[in-house]
Amino acid sequence: MKPTETKYTLEVTTPSEREIVMTRVLAAPRTLVFEAFTQPELIKRWLLGPDGWWMPVCDVDLRVGGSFRYEWRSDERDVQFGISGVYREIVRPERLVHIESMDGQPGQATITTTFAEHDGLTTVTMTNLYDSAEIRDLALESGMDGGVAASYDRLEQVLATR
Numbered sequence: 001m002k003p004t005e006t007k008y009t010l011e012v013t014t015p016s017e018r019e020i021v022m023t024r025v026l027a028a029p030r031t032l033v034f035e036a037f038t039q040p041e042l043i044k045r046w047l048l049g050p051d052g053w054w055m056p057v058c059d060v061d062l063r064v065g066g067s068f069r070y071e072w073r074s075d076e077r078d079v080q081f082g083i084s085g086v087y088r089e090i091v092r093p094e095r096l097v098h099i100e101s102m103d104g105q106p107g108q109a110t111i112t113t114t115f116a117e118h119d120g121l122t123t124v125t126m127t128n129l130y131d132s133a134e135i136r137d138l139a140l141e142s143g144m145d146g147g148v149a150a151s152y153d154r155l156e157q158v159l160a161t162r
Contacts, residue, residue: 034093049147
């Protein structure tokens with residue numbers, strides 16, 4: 001299936017009081033999708049949330065124990081925020097596990113991202129496990145699902161050019 005034939009959408013579920021699971025099908029092989037999740041030059045092209053945001057900082061030390069730092073900025077809103085994390089598990093091109101914390105927010109989350117390929121399509125499943133139900137609820141209330149959906153739409157376009 002070509003990206004123009006079917007519009008895939010983000011599915012968001014809350015299977016427990018501390019989890020958010022986001023799933024999206026992408027029309028690309030998982031090796032390419034995995035690269036898009038791990039290479040700074042690609043991350044900066046798609047992981048931007050809603051239109052109008054850009055990523056001035058995208059540092060990735062892709063190894064177990066390595067850290068990452070992302071910062072986003074909206075010039076229109078004069079707002080900037082970031083997240084920092086540490087990689088706990090890397091299984092190319094199947095799975096990434098990292099711990100992350102958002103600037104100015106309490107606690108942290110363990111993020112497990114899996115990449116499953118079938119017939120040239122890759123299903124990305126990102127499970128966010130938060131320290132508490134309250135922190136998970138803050139994430140949900142932030143509108144993160146809209147930003148993730150917009151980013152995945154952009155990722156689909158980036159992957160179509162590779």
